[in-house]
Amino acid sequence: MSDLTIRPTGKFIIVRTVAAGVFFLIIEIVWYSQWRDQEALHFLPLIAPLVFLSPAMRALRRQFTKTVIAGDRLRYETGTFAKSTRTIQLSKLQDVRVDQSVTQRMFGVGNLSIETAGEASRLTIFDVDQPQALADEIMNRAQHGGGPA
Numbered sequence: 357m358s359d360l361t362i363r364p365t366g367k368f369i370i371v372r373t374v375a376a377g378v379f380f381l382i383i384e385i386v387w388y389s390q391w392r393d394q395e396a397l398h399f400l401p402l403i404a405p406l407v408f409l410s411p412a413m414r415a416l417r418r419q420f421t422k423t424v425i426a427g428d429r430l431r432y433e434t435g436t437f438a439k440s441t442r443t444i445q446l447s448k449l450q451d452v453r454v455d456q457s458v459t460q461r462m463f464g465v466g467n468l469s470i471e472t473a474g475e476a477s478r479l480t481i482f483d484v485d486q487p488q489a490l491a492d493e494i495m496n497r498a499q500h501g502g503g504p505a
Contacts, residue, residue, distance in 0.1 A: 362423040362490060364483045365465045369418060372411040379407050423481055425494065428501055432479055442479060446498040448472045452491040470494070
């Protein structure tokens, strides 16, 4: 069976970027039409692009977070400069839970919680597309030892 790679969705990043763009345009239009002559607000057009900082940071975090299911192991990697990797044997998997808020349900996204035997028993993968299908696939691979489902 081929490797399965799971990444957080980009849908919320797109929504945040569009919202930041609209907010940026509002700031610029209001500044040019009403506030341009006010000495105290001359800095505003220069700092207005900072509204894109939050979506950019989330996009960067998304790029450096992934879960790979290969063979009989699930590997969760996160981190931009310093990297953290958690490896779980699929045979130790006990439960896969899908949680969806109202907003996540509207976008077809959810959080996957993977529970294993042991002390550090829960791993949550946030904002994945088609969470129930992924949960079913993970359980199928766990039951079949990473082999064909």
